[in-house]
Amino acid sequence: xxxxxxxxxxxxxxxxxxxxxxxxxxxTSGSFDITPGNDLRMxxxxxxxxxxxxxxHAATYLTFDLINRYTSLGGxxxxxxxxxxxxxxxxxxxxxxxxxxxxSLGQRETDLFASxxxxxxxxxxxxxxxxxxxxxxxxxxxxxxxxxxxVYELEGDLYFRTQSFLDELPYSLETCLSIFGERGGxxxxxxxxxxxxxxxxxANKNGEPGWDSSHxxxxxxxxxxxxxxxxxxxxxxxxxTGDSTRTSLIDIQGGGSDxxxxxxxxxxxxxxxxxxxxxxxxxxxTGMIGLDGxxxxxxKGNLVFVSKLLAEGVDPVVIRFALLRDHYSQDRMWxxxxxxxxxxxxxxxxxxxxRNEVAPTTQVVAQIxxxxxxxxxxxxxxxSLLAWVEATEAGQTGGSTGxxxxxxxxxxGLAF
Numbered sequence: 001x002x003x004x005x006x007x008x009x010x011x012x013x014x015x016x017x018x019x020x021x022x023x024x025x026x027x028t029s030g031s032f033d034i035t036p037g038n039d040l041r042m043x044x045x046x047x048x049x050x051x052x053x054x055x056x057h058a059a060t061y062l063t064f065d066l067i068n069r070y071t072s073l074g075g076x077x078x079x080x081x082x083x084x085x086x087x088x089x090x091x092x093x094x095x096x097x098x099x100x101x102x103x104s105l106g107q108r109e110t111d112l113f114a115s116x117x118x119x120x121x122x123x124x125x126x127x128x129x130x131x132x133x134x135x136x137x138x139x140x141x142x143x144x145x146x147x148x149x150x151v152y153e154l155e156g157d158l159y160f161r162t163q164s165f166l167d168e169l170p171y172s173l174e175t176c177l178s179i180f181g182e183r184g185g186x187x188x189x190x191x192x193x194x195x196x197x198x199x200x201x202x203a204n205k206n207g208e209p210g211w212d213s214s215h216x217x218x219x220x221x222x223x224x225x226x227x228x229x230x231x232x233x234x235x236x237x238x239x240x241t242g243d244s245t246r247t248s249l250i251d252i253q254g255g256g257s258d259x260x261x262x263x264x265x266x267x268x269x270x271x272x273x274x275x276x277x278x279x280x281x282x283x284x285x286t287g288m289i290g291l292d293g294x295x296x297x298x299x300k301g302n303l304v305f306v307s308k309l310l311a312e313g314v315d316p317v318v319i320r321f322a323l324l325r326d327h328y329s330q331d332r333m334w335x336x337x338x339x340x341x342x343x344x345x346x347x348x349x350x351x352x353x354x355r356n357e358v359a360p361t362t363q364v365v366a367q368i369x370x371x372x373x374x375x376x377x378x379x380x381x382x383x384s385l386l387a388w389v390e391a392t393e394a395g396q397t398g399g400s401t402g403x404x405x406x407x408x409x410x411x412x413g414l415a416f
Contacts, residue, residue: 008114023071025282291333
């Protein structure tokens with residue numbers, strides 16, 4: 001798997017011709033603003049490619065696509081990096097279960113992910129970076145942390161000292177310990193200085209894949225991969241020294257709410273251990289998606305895959321529209337009824353846009369843009385669009401279908 005620049009074709013982004021208000025986003029630590037015309041550094045955690053893209057993935061990447069679109073439409077340059085965790089326990093376990101090569105499995109699922117993202121009109125990241133292509137970066141980053149006193153060795157493995165950062169935990173220590181054990185951590189391992197210390201480098205064992213490094217033959221822990229990929233591809237040559245011209249090295253770190261801890265916390269404090277600076281100005285997290293009243297999860301076997309919906313003939317615009325109906329930050333449920341309703345609404349919107357005379361459009365475009373500017377309030381934006389459809393069906397006139405279609409395409413990614 002290779003490092004890819006612009007890994008799938010980007011759809012055209014029609015210009016709006018209107019002035020955009022400041023984009024206000026809610027972070028786990030409070031609100032922050034993205035000023036139109038300013039450049040944006042954004043890092044979004046990518047997939048572990050051992051299974052197909054499910055609706056939780058789609059909802060997450062759709063959220064950051066909206067930020068990407070809004071910033072680009074406002075005249076800012078978006079420096080957007082996404083990783084691929086193409087070496088991790090779940091990938092190795094799935095490959096062993098299926099009797100397949102782990103690299104082939106990772107490549108196949110990554111290709112499918114790119115195809116799904118393209119179908120959903122998600123703007124591609126500037127850089128799409130597999131963890132396996134960054135071992136040299138991980139090596140020097142661990143050495144930098146070692147020189148700064150944040151690394152210790154335990155039975156050949158290297159661990160990161162969290163003690164200096166425990167006052168920054170997003171939850172109580174007790175809660176963090178519980179989550180850490182559930183999400184890849186090893187809080188009960190004897191000999192660790194603190195139960196929350198995460199592994200930086202695993203010494204090779206049981207014939208697993210490994211890489212040569214100055215720290216021995218092995219492979220990196222999960223969090224250090226994202227730390228170094230974000231630094232290298234958003235800061236360039238300053239990835240070890242930081243950027244003294246900025247109070248935070250990047251603007252947005254993003255992903256699902258299940259990444260708040262430990263992953264985003266650990267990545268951020270490791271960046272601070274390397275550079276001495278705060279990592280991100282804001283942390284934007286998307287809610288989880290359930291199915292028919294139950295949590296959607298691999299263990300329950302109730303995941304809804306984008307590729308399966310597409311293969312069944314579901315219009316990708318309908319999938320995107322259905323995901324936009326709910327606010328990105330809220331946990332929400334998926335159901336067949338929601339998909340059916342979204343198909344009906346998309347049909348009505350297409351019907352309205354095909355008319356020669358339509359209701360006024362300038363105001364609804366302004367309403368959609370204003371809703372997006374307020375923490376990506378897509379339910380309000382969709383509500384404004386459906387109200388316009390009702391007005392058009394009621395016989396109101398004076399609008400321009402071209403004006404509205406361009407706005408829906410560029411701002412919401414809905415090409416009707």
